[in-house]
Amino acid sequence: MKVKEIVLPFIHRKIIADTRVPITFGVILLLVGLFLMEGEFVAYLSFQQDSWRNQASVYLQELSDIKHEDQFVKNKNLQEEIANIEKTYKEVVGTYEDLVKLKEQTKVSEKLDETFVRALSELSERNFASGSATLSLLKQHISQEVEKLAIASAPGIENVLASNTPPSSGYDRQSVDSDIGRYLVDIVSADLSTTRVIVDTASDHDCSHDCPTLSLADYVSRNGAFAGVNGSYFCPAVYPSCSGKTNSFDTLLMNKNKVYFNSDNNVYSTVPAVIFGNGWIRFIGRSLDWGRDTSVDGMLANQPLLLSGGNIAFGGDDDPKKGSKGNRSFVGSRGNTVYIGVVRNVTVAESAHVLKSLGLENALNLDSGGSTALWSGGPASPSQGGYKLGPGRNIPNAILFVRK
Known part of the structure; x- marks a missing residue:
């Protein structure tokens, strides 16, 4: 109970x-x-x-x-396989684009193509580890070829005047002694009191796909410029990853016609930028800190910011493209003088050291690789001026020096 x-x-x-x-x-x-x-x-x-x-x-x-049932195990294995496919697909595309970029600049050994084909064959057999290893090996070989090309394309540095002082005006090629070694620099200087700096675009408005491009010589010619350099990063038509957005760029820019590009998608952008005014130049660390002022002559955003107030602003990151050797275009300033040019055979971080050694106070990195081009000496006429480096591929925008 x-x-x-x-x-x-x-x-x-x-x-x-x-x-x-x-x-x-x-x-x-x-x-x-x-x-x-x-x-x-x-x-x-x-x-x-x-x-x-x-x-x-x-x-x-x-x-x-x-x-432990078969279907559960199958689904888990399938997820792992999909992850491997996605990872190796990105590796394949990136390596292929590096190979294309190299082919744009020089004749490539058949061994590189054969290595790429071998990687594709291994991946087609779902041997992801071997395929990834082969792609890594190919990337190393491509990087070595790019470095050799940069060295071969530059005049012997021992035959170039050593100077850590940029020209007061006009163009010069000089070897610069920096804290990390001696490097070759092609540079154009201009006084902002007599020079107007503009940004020209091949398109008249925002463009997200199949955008128009021009050679740097065409930009120089149609503006009567006496110097110019390639502009911001963009998505070349030859890159598979650029499908659906060929020749487009997504950073903020205002061209010579006071038209802002990519304004809506850069409201909160942290990409650095340079602004060209009447007799002045300004560098900012974030695009979001700039409004949409149309009283200036032009503005262009790109990354990274190399120098700020005489100090190195970029010491490197985990981007292998920035960490590889190559020719690096830049725009910079010191006082009332504006500079455009190319530092040869350097990583992006190394270019910052070289430009600091030249005495520049501020500098912004521009597009490089197959887009690298520098013009000096007058409008696009062989008798008046020409490419100091390039011509490179056609580009969607450029920075130009025009007489006031």
Whole structure:
């Protein structure tokens, strides 16, 4: 018989039925009854907990069985395979684009193409580890060829005048001694009191795909410029990853016609920029810090910012393209003088050291690789001026020096 079947009738008889029982004694009996009932309730809960624990064990075992069923294992394996495919696809595209970029500049050894084909063959057989390793090897070979090309395309540095002072005006090629070594620099200087700096674009408005491009010589010619350099990063048509956005650029820019490009998608942009005013130049660390002022002559955003206030602003990152050797275009300033040029055979971080050694106070990195081009000496006429480096591929925008 349960406790409550004994206690409750007794309490009822002694407290309720028998009014002679003192109230105090009745309360004590009631508390005793509740205590005994609580013990029974605790025992009941303990029993239920054991039951729930046993049921949970059953559920866990069933879940474990499901995880080891063929379909579950198949789905997990499929997810891993998809992840491998996505990873190696990005590696393939990136390596192919590096190979295309190299082919734009020089004749490529058949061994590089053969290595690329071998990687594709390994990946087609789902041998992702071997395919990835082959792609890594190919990237190393491409990087070595790019470095050799940069060295071969530059005049012997020993035959170039060593100077850490840029020209007061016009063009010069000079070797610069920096804290990281000696490097070759092609540079054009101009006084902002007599020079207007503009940004010209092949398109008249925003363009997200199949955008028009021009050679640097064409930009120089149609503006009557005496110097020019390639502009911001863009997506070349020869790159597979640029499908659907060929020749487009996505950073902020205002051209000579006071038209802002990519304004809506750069409201919160942290990409650095340079602004060209009437007799002044300004560098900012983030595009979002600049409004949409059309009273200036032009502005262009790109990255990274190399120098700021005479200090190195970029020391390198995990981007292998910035970390590889190559020719690096730039725009910079010191006081009232503006500079455009190319530092040869350097990483992006190394170019910052070289430009600091030249005495520049501010500098912004521009597009490089197959887009690199520098013009000096007058409008696009062989008798008046020409490419100091390039011509490179056609580009969607350029920075130009024009006489006031």
